[in-house]
Amino acid sequence: MNEIITVAGIGIISTGLIIILKQYRPEFAFGTLLASGIIILLYIVSCLDRTVDYIVDIISVSGIDHKKFMILFQSIGIIILSEISAEICSDCGQGSVSSKIILAGKAIVLMNAMPLYSEIIDIIKNLLNV
Numbered sequence: 001m002n003e004i005i006t007v008a009g010i011g012i013i014s015t016g017l018i019i020i021l022k023q024y025r026p027e028f029a030f031g032t033l034l035a036s037g038i039i040i041l042l043y044i045v046s047c048l049d050r051t052v053d054y055i056v057d058i059i060s061v062s063g064i065d066h067k068k069f070m071i072l073f074q075s076i077g078i079i080i081l082s083e084i085s086a087e088i089c090s091d092c093g094q095g096s097v098s099s100k101i102i103l104a105g106k107a108i109v110l111m112n113a114m115p116l117y118s119e120i121i122d123i124i125k126n127l128l129n130v
Contacts, residue, residue, distance in 0.1 A: 003047050010040055030092060037088055071116060075109045082108075 014036030021029040059069050082105025089098040 003044075007040055007043065010036060010043070014039075033088060033091060037084060041084065068116065071113055075112050078105055078108050078112065081105070 014032060018029050018032050018036075021032055055069075059066050082101050086098040086101040086105075089095075089101060
């Protein structure tokens with residue numbers, strides 16, 4: 001609960017600061033927007049330590065290949081970074097760049113998951129041969 005209060009506080013304060021800067025010093029507004037996004041992202045990553053440790057424990061107990069979970073975590077990271085980047089571009093009025101970043105994120109997730117697709121195809125082939 002405290003984490004969301006901290007993130008919301010940072011977001012509200014930075015938004016107020018950005019609005020003021022746009023009126024008086026618009027060249028600093030983008031830097032403030034970028035800095036606040038990075039601060040929030042780093043804060044969230046620092047809060048995830050316990051969750052990651054818990055997930056690693058579950059993976060080690062489950063006996064499932066950890067490479068499959070790594071693909072999942074990499075894909076989640078790609079999605080989060082592409083969404084944040086796209087939102088920053090969108091906030092700056094660059095909707096075209098924003099949509100291209102989202103498209104690139106989807107394509108990279110697709111490429112990242114290729115080993116899983118080939119494994120699924122092998123499973124289907126084995127099932128059809130039985």
